[in-house]
Amino acid sequence: MTRYPDPKQVGGDFYSRNFAKNARPDTLILNLGPQHPSTHGVLRVLLELDGEYILRAEPVFGYLHRMHEKMGETKAWGQFMPNMGRVDYGHPLSWNWAYCGAVEKLAGIEVPERAEVIRVITHEMNRLTSHLLWWGAYILDLGAFTPIMYAFDDREHLLDLLQRPTASRLTYSYFRFGGVSKDLDEKFVEGTKAFIARFRQRLPMYKDLVTDNIILRKRVEDIGIIDQDMVTRYGATGPVARGAGLAYDLRVSEPFGVYDRFDFKVPTQTTCCSMGRYLVRMEEMEQSCRIIEQALEQLPGAEGPHLVKGAPKPQAKMPAGEAYFAVEGGRGKVGVYVVSDGSKIPYRVKLRAPGFSNLSCFAEACQGMLLADAVAVLGSLDLIIPEIDR
Amino acid sequence: MSAVKDIFQSVKDLWSLFVGLRVTGKYFMQPTLTVHYPRETVDEDVEQTYGGHVELVPKPKNPLKPKCIGCMMCVTNCPSGCLTVVKAKAPKPTPEEEQAMKEAEARGEKVKKPKAPKEPAKFMYDYSLCSLCGTCIENCPVGSLRYSNNIYFVGTSRKEFKLDLLQRLQRQAENTAKAAPEASEPEQAAETAKSEA
Numbered sequence: 001m002t003r004y005p006d007p008k009q010v011g012g013d014f015y016s017r018n019f020a021k022n023a024r025p026d027t028l029i030l031n032l033g034p035q036h037p038s039t040h041g042v043l044r045v046l047l048e049l050d051g052e053y054i055l056r057a058e059p060v061f062g063y064l065h066r067m068h069e070k071m072g073e074t075k076a077w078g079q080f081m082p083n084m085g086r087v088d089y090g091h092p093l094s095w096n097w098a099y100c101g102a103v104e105k106l107a108g109i110e111v112p113e114r115a116e117v118i119r120v121i122t123h124e125m126n127r128l129t130s131h132l133l134w135w136g137a138y139i140l141d142l143g144a145f146t147p148i149m150y151a152f153d154d155r156e157h158l159l160d161l162l163q164r165p166t167a168s169r170l171t172y173s174y175f176r177f178g179g180v181s182k183d184l185d186e187k188f189v190e191g192t193k194a195f196i197a198r199f200r201q202r203l204p205m206y207k208d209l210v211t212d213n214i215i216l217r218k219r220v221e222d223i224g225i226i227d228q229d230m231v232t233r234y235g236a237t238g239p240v241a242r243g244a245g246l247a248y249d250l251r252v253s254e255p256f257g258v259y260d261r262f263d264f265k266v267p268t269q270t271t272c273c274s275m276g277r278y279l280v281r282m283e284e285m286e287q288s289c290r291i292i293e294q295a296l297e298q299l300p301g302a303e304g305p306h307l308v309k310g311a312p313k314p315q316a317k318m319p320a321g322e323a324y325f326a327v328e329g330g331r332g333k334v335g336v337y338v339v340s341d342g343s344k345i346p347y348r349v350k351l352r353a354p355g356f357s358n359l360s361c362f363a364e365a366c367q368g369m370l371l372a373d374a375v376a377v378l379g380s381l382d383l384i385i386p387e388i389d390r
Numbered sequence: 391m392s393a394v395k396d397i398f399q400s401v402k403d404l405w406s407l408f409v410g411l412r413v414t415g416k417y418f419m420q421p422t423l424t425v426h427y428p429r430e431t432v433d434e435d436v437e438q439t440y441g442g443h444v445e446l447v448p449k450p451k452n453p454l455k456p457k458c459i460g461c462m463m464c465v466t467n468c469p470s471g472c473l474t475v476v477k478a479k480a481p482k483p484t485p486e487e488e489q490a491m492k493e494a495e496a497r498g499e500k501v502k503k504p505k506a507p508k509e510p511a512k513f514m515y516d517y518s519l520c521s522l523c524g525t526c527i528e529n530c531p532v533g534s535l536r537y538s539n540n541i542y543f544v545g546t547s548r549k550e551f552k553l554d555l556l557q558r559l560q561r562q563a564e565n566t567a568k569a570a571p572e573a574s575e576p577e578q579a580a581e582t583a584k585s586e587a
Contacts, residue, residue, distance in 0.1 A: 079469035082523035146414055153423055160436050167441025167537050173523040181524055209413045214403035314467045314525055 015060045019046045027055060032374065034063050039378065040137065041385030045362070052371050057363045064389040072349030077103060078177065078314025080349065085171035087351060088387035091130040093123045094329030096175035098336040099349075101256060101325035103177050106340055107318050109311070112304025115179035116258040121295045122162065122174065123257075123327075124288045125192070128199070129158045130330035131281050131288075138278070138379040139210055142219055147210050154202055161191045179307030189296060196289050203286060211282060220274040224365045224377030227272045234364075235357040238332025239284065240381060243277035245270040250328035257327075261298070262291045274380035281382070317344045331355050331382050355381075355388040432541065441537035443517045444473075444526060446559045453563040456556065457534035459508040464526035464535060472519035473526060476512035480504045510556065517543075517551040 012020070020029055027048050034044040042063035048056040068087055072080045084099045085092040097119060104111060111119075132155040136148030159169045165182045166174040174181055210216055231241045241248045249266040251259040267283035269276035312318075320342035326335040332354025339348040358381045366374050425432055446456035460477040481504050483491065491501050527535045545551055 075469055078525065079467070081525075082469055082521040085523075086521075150417070160433075160439075163436070163441065164439045167439075167524060168522060171521075173521070176528075181528060205413055208409045210410075212406045213410050214406045217403075313529065314469075 015044075015058070016046060019048070019056075019058055022056075023048050024050070024055070026050075030371075034060075037141075039385070040383055043359075043378075043383065043385050043388070045374075045378075047371070047374070049371060054366050054369050054371060054374060057366050057374070059359055059362060061359075061385070061389055064386050066386070066390070068390045069349055069351055072346050074345065076315045076344045077318055077346060078312065078316065080346065081176070081314075082171075082173040085168070085173045086386070087353070087390055088329070088331070088334075088355075088384050089170055090133055090382075090384045090387075091126055091330035091334075092170070092172045093119075093126040093174060094327050094334045095336075095351075096172060097123060097257070097327045098325055098329075098334045099338075100175040100177055101327065102323045102336040102338045103318065105325055106321055106323035106338055107177070107312065109178045110308055111178055111257075112302075112306070112308050113258070114183075114299070114302040114304045115306050115308070117295050117299050117302040118165075118180050118184055118306060119175065119257055120259065120262070121184070121192070121292055121299070122165065122180070124291045124295070125158055125162055126172070127288050127330050128285055129155050129162075131285050132158075134281065134330070134382045135206070135210075138382075139216070141375055141379040142216065144210070144216075147206070150202070150206070150209070154199060157191075157195050157198070161188055161195065164188045164191075176307055176311060178311035179305070181307070183306040184299070189299065192292060192296060196293055199285075199289060203282075206282070211279070217275065220278060220376050220380065222271075222273050222275075223369060223373045224274045224362075224380060225272050226361045226365050230361055230364060234360045236332065236361050237354050237357065238329065238382075239277050239280045240332065240358045240361065242266065242268045242280045244272045250326055250333055254326070256325070259291075262294050264290050274377055277380045277382075315344050317342065318346075326352070329354060331384065331387070332358060351390055353387045353390060355383050355385075359383055359388055437539050437541050440539045440541045441522060441524075442540040442543060443520060443522075443538055443553065444515060444535050444555070445538040445540075446513060446555045447534050447536050448559055448563060453566065454560055455509065456513070456559055457532045458510050458513065458530075459532055459534075460510045461531060463529045463531060467525050467529045469523060469525060470519045470521050472516040474512070474514040474516075475510050478507050478509050478511040480506040513555040515553045515555050517553060518548050 016029060016031070023029060027050050030047045030049055032045040032047055033039040034042040039045070042061075044060040044063065046058045046060060047054050066086075068083050071083055075083075081096070081099065084095040087095050103109070132151040136151030136155075139147040162172070163169050165180070165184055165188060166172045167182075168174075226236065226240060226244055228244045228246050230236070231244045231246055237248060245268050247266045247268045250256065251264075252266055264287045265283075267280050267287065269279050318340045320340050322337070322339045324335060324337045326333050328334070333352065334354060335352030337348075337350040337352070338346055341347040362378065362381060366377055369377070431437070446458060449455045449457050458475075460475060462475055462477075465471075465473050465475050483504060491503075494501050522537075524537070527537065
């Protein structure tokens with residue numbers, strides 16, 4: 001039986017030809033992406049379909065590769081900072097923190113208490129924007145248009161607040177070695193308090209409108225099973241791991257900054273399905289609100305300036321050595337590993353993106369699944385393609 | 391028993407659709423939240439805190455001149471190399487002065503050569519390369535740079551994003567002088583220049 005279309009005749013690139021080698025002769029090979037709107041950027045997934053069922057899948061990425069790690073080897077330590085805001089547009093402050101933390105660990109720079117509290121506040125607010133963006137876009141992928149409008153209404157309030165200290169609205173470059181670039185002002189604090197009060201009223205509305213909706217539940221429940229075994233095998237972190245019942249959150253398990261001071265819960269779900277991951281993120285938004293509230297209370301009592309005295313200049317030399325620092329981003333464990341040879345330019349910067357490991361689960365999770373469900377599973381992983389490709 | 395449960399569940403599921411409709415209906419009745427850009431503008435507060443492209447800060451006493459001393463800290467620290475600063479050269483001495491200097495040198499005296507003024511002759515900025523990280527702003531020793539709040543800056547070609555910041559500063563100062571002739575005090579003019587986009 002000859003395959004139609006015969007890959008030898010049609011051509012295709014290396015990936016599709018290689019993928020077709022192991023394909024059954026009576027199946028169809030389909031490219032999902034790289035221009036498919038539900039892949040949020042330029043992710044391409046090769047699928048082998050038997051009718052409407054997926055037999056095999058293989059993510060192909062690298063379409064958005066910008067050589068961030070290589071760029072780190074050509075710029076001075078401080079000059080690499082703006083890159084960190086651009087690795088992941090969803091939650092850039094976690095990357096800011098991971099890189100700053102790694103360099104601070106390497107050079108033994110102390111961070112003032114006030115700067116640590118400011119970091120927690122802005123980091124958690126950024127997590128809210130990240131989850132709101134995901135929530136709106138995920139529901140949009142599933143075919144509901146209205147929720148993204150409500151999500152962006154709230155997100156816009158957060159961006160207006162965050163632009164006060166950071167002077168950016170999306171790709172922040174706010175953290176510095178030994179603190180943050182600008183202190184929080186009174187209006188920011190007042191605005192954030194008002195926002196939390198407003199957001200607390202909005203969350204039940206989100207629940208009524210989307211979470212409890214029978215159409216959504218029927219669409220996402222019991223699909224894309226990623227259990228604890230898979231999570232540990234692929235190294236998935238963040239809401240994907242917590243959706244599988246693994247209470248792994250770096251804010252609690254390896255507290256960085258001053259996260260050990262705050263009282264919050266690590267939400268977990270044991271269903272392992274897309275709905276589980278959805279519910280984890282919804283619960284995380286509430287927990288983020290709790291952390292921000294507590295941090296705002298601690299802010300006036302936190303001592304020190306927003307930036308340590310004698311903070312290194314962008315062109316400063318760092319002592320030779322190596323350091324690794326990981327923070328809990330919106331998508332999971334964000335890690336940065338830096339190696340210094342004592343010069344003003346890093347010897348090596350390695351970025352550990354959570355999305356990469358989370359996407360790796362997809363190929364196994366979607367075997368035997370309907371094609372339409374694959375989109376719902378991809379969305380539930382909360383993929384940010386720039387972060388995966390780096 | 392389970393049949394009753396199923397029926398109850400179905401009713402609950404169906405009801406969730408009406409709950410959703412009630413939410414969207416409620417918000418449908420509320421005023422529009424989005425800003426219809428060309429017809430409306432964003433809140434003043436948002437515009438004032440917006441971090442647009444980099445601009446020069448005028449001297450408090452002379453709004454035509456920037457605070458810049460031409461130390462090139464911004465240029466060396468910029469990660470993307472979007473700034474080009476040319477230092478001002480020393481004024482060329484007149485023939486008579488040159489003659490006097492030569493004579494003094496011949497006599498074996500120490501000659502005071504004219505020093506270059508500490509100001510930039512040229513301050514070019516390529517917004518298309520800038521990543522708005524604020525490194526130049528933080529590393530300026532005299533605080534001569536800041537984010538503008540030019541939120542509606544658009545262009546149709548790359549050329550339009552190559553800005554001459556000295557010219558821009560002068561244009562701003564002139565606009566301010568025109569807009570507020572009663573603000574004769576230079577310090578006041580500098581204050582208002584800040585609010586000018």
